[in-house]
Amino acid sequence: MRDVYLLGVGMTKFGKYPEIPIEHLGRNAVFEAIKDANINPVEIESAYCGHAFQGSTAGQRVLVELGLTGFPITNLENACASGSTAFREAFYAVASGRNDISLAIGIENLSNKFKGALGPDETDLEAKMGLTMPALYAMRAKRYMYEFGLKKEHLASISVKNHKNALENDRAMFGAKITINEVLKSKMIADPLHKYDCNPVSDGASAALLVSKKVAKQVGGRPIKVLASALTSGKYEPGFINMTFEDITNRCALSAYKTAGVGPEDIDFAEVHDCFTIAEILRVEGIGFCNPGEMISWIEEGKTEINGYKPINPSGGLIGKGHPLGATGVAQMFEIARQLRNEAGDRQINNPRIGLAHCRGGAVAGTEGAACAVHILMKE
């Protein structure tokens, strides 16, 4: 396997764009990534496009807008982890020696397709009986409260943090100065989760260029080394799945740490899949930053704030930035690159060296989740 570098990133501002075709959102993100990488676009040798609901061959429809055609383009679906899955495929295209330059794209336009809560696939037994995604996480939150004494206020302070971080991010949909009280007074979605505990329905696109060492050296710039790309699926376990500790996240992170040769103690910050406030807690514990239940004191001590011990979701996360499913995983790379290059402006973490991106997607009855990806990246 060869070393792989993240050379360029691009993303649209996330928001609600029911009128903008997905092809245009995708085009804008890819265009920015190419400019950011400073490569000649005709040198792109393959592309991988992640999305959940954008129809057949969406990647080709995006790339034809820029005349980027005539090379292999593959479309990937892994629910909310579709973008991370595309990133991983582009990574392997370069790591395997097949390509020197590969493009990962994440796209989604949800606002012209859905209203209200999203659920597992409509054929899913539990979805048919009324299990929405917010309801699933609400039940995990209730269980966490029961086991560890978590309070609604702890959840709300994650929402406050992520909205605040988003305020400093010009690509975020939902930057806001809100208080714990405002979170608790927002509309109830599924007890104990309020509206501001949930990510907003959003649209957007993101892109990343992955290159070989040879290309990274030729182009110069500020390449970032991808130390590990891990992907896994939820295990079908008959019996009683632990709903407050994420086996899928933990297995994925351990595999990434092993490949990267680093541990949680070496990671300076992380973008994690905070589809709901409780999810941020489960992810941070799942990637081994702290022990089960310990996030309660971490929240109280401000350890996950931008200037804290382990900043979590400096971009604003899914809650503050928005969550256009397929675009999310690649947009996490945008933030990792911005932070590692010290380009994050007012939300800049103090000179980070290693960042981690965690993204997971989907619900399949009988398992703990459908897909989970963890990537670890390092500034050289």
Added chain:
Amino acid sequence: MTKLKLVKERNGNYVLNGNKCKVCNIVFFPKKEVCISCFSSNNLEEFGLENIGILHTYTIVHRSFPQFNTPYTIGYVDLLNSGVRVFAPIKDSAPDSLNIGDEMKIIFETDEKGQVNYYFVRKVE
């Protein structure tokens, strides 16, 4: 796709329709055609699940898919003998007073299309 048959009749009563691998001693609900442990389809036998369990967690849903009337309550109940966690709606006149650990009962109900559905109630209300 064949429609899952989640409920079956046993001695005039309804039960959840699972199956069990005789060799591995694992109960599946919904039924599996292949045991995930020994990977054989020859050792599976019919198994009706018990209708009493413990509430593992629950929520009151206020925003849902368009076809659902809100609010409604749902939860996971652990059937300790079978070793199976079952998801279903909960019918309760005071869902705010439900507690994790409550003993729950599965109730079966035939709808206007003749389909048998199930939900949970508190065992002692």
